[in-house]
Amino acid sequence: MTGPALRIEDRDDFVLATLDRPEKRNAIDRAVVDALHELCADLESRPRTLVLRGAGGSFAAGADIAQLRERTAADARAGINTRAFMRVHALPMPVIAVLDGYALGGGAELAYSADIRIGTHALAIGNPEPGLGIIAAAGASWRLREIVGDGLAAEMLLAGRILTGEEAHAAGLITHLHDDGDTAFEAAAAIARRIARLDPAAVQASKRVLGAPRSAHPRIDLAEQAILFDSPEKHRRMTAFLERKQQR
Template identity: 35%
Template sequence: MALLAGCRVFSHAFRGQAANLDGVCTLQDVMQRAVCSLRRYSSESKAGEELTVRYLDGGDSGIVVFGVNRPKAKNAISKNLVKMMSEAVESVKKNNKVRSVILCSMVPGVFCAGADLKERAKMHQSEVGPFVSKARALITELGNLPMPTIAAIDGAALGGGLEMALACDIRIAATSAKMGLVETKLAIIPGAGGTQRLPRTVGVSLAKELIFAARVIDGTEAKALGLVNHAVEQNKSGDAAYLRALELAREFNPQGPIAIRMAKLSINQGIEVDLTTGLAIEEACYAQVIPTKDRLEGLAAFKEKRPPRYKGE
């Protein structure tokens, strides 16, 4: 009885996650590849901003790209960047048309170099704690987005930069990319989730080794350790990981959007509990997809031997 009651509470608490997701997406490799390979995301953001946000259209409708753009600071995490990213995350969280988010860099050769140490050096000691708390909250919110998130690591992802990538569901790296939680070199520890997410990703003993040694590894080794899903050879334009991330987002797009959100919620919640509770969580999430129009559309499409046209309803 207690288990069933818990299941009902969970189901009620997350019923809002299954809100309607408008829009139909199909897997079309049209002119978007050419446009996206140039990575011109200025249509949704003002020139010179530290974060550009691009809502793709056409066959890629539903894919949103966050592009970090602080070339002089190697995309280091500043107060302003935290503010802009927090606003962007909040915006897509409330947008039921968004089916996946790609986090990438607009700066060649770097994903994110971690905290902006020059800005940090100018902070009073009393300011450091609150800033780290805001950065941690941002990365937590990024991890809690209901739709799939993909980090495209085309360059160095160090400290807080790797912590941002760890908060994403999937990581793709160029083989030449460099990654590491290097905070112990500065006599501090990862403070935005690194000590928690890295062990959950690569295992406790290996995470300890990497953090204690402040070790930096490349994309090939990261793939071998399970830190990234895919490692790809870098191309001349320096965006190989981004292009692979885009391909992956295109694989997600045609699937039932409510189902994907519920699958993510079930996995994320279930992995933190025992199997019995996890199965109850799965049952609660499954209950959210049963009454959807998309489920009936999927059955009809299968019967009629045609591609489904999901509307997120």
């Protein structure tokens, strides 16, 4: 599947989606949003790990300002970017974002919707929206504080602080820091390949449990575990483990 805004490649162990508007530093416009919805529909029906990256040395420098300038109150209430990023976050299998160069505004919020974020030393990530007369309303106001804590989230959202790759790594916003986009992508691909060796049902259950509110635990954990305990794949994998152990 290939589009003018989002290039999709099936890499066997994962699906790679590349934001491909390098002349605009991959600014997220309506075409990107529509392509994300199309991609999510496919991954909802055929769950696979998703790796997101940007072309040309940046992840995404923000939403498309020319389009944002023309949007009205009705567009804001429709949550054009918000609903797309929520759908990415809710995908059944893990989402890994490779963050190089600019990941600002809507680009940062798309990054926050990933489960795992890998960055580079060249990364600049944050939410400067108030400088443009708007707020970060596509996920940052609730996701960012869960990732980096209330204090740093407040400084990023209220004072427009932009984090470097090193600062993002220290804050836990990214879990791996690499020299360039290619090595960061290879690290993401290695994680995706590791996920592919696991039981997909167990990975999906783990993601559901991880994303559940505190009030749902331990009820949701036990319900998910009960399903897995009776699965043929659990018995197959545990039998294989015990047989390998006996052969040592």
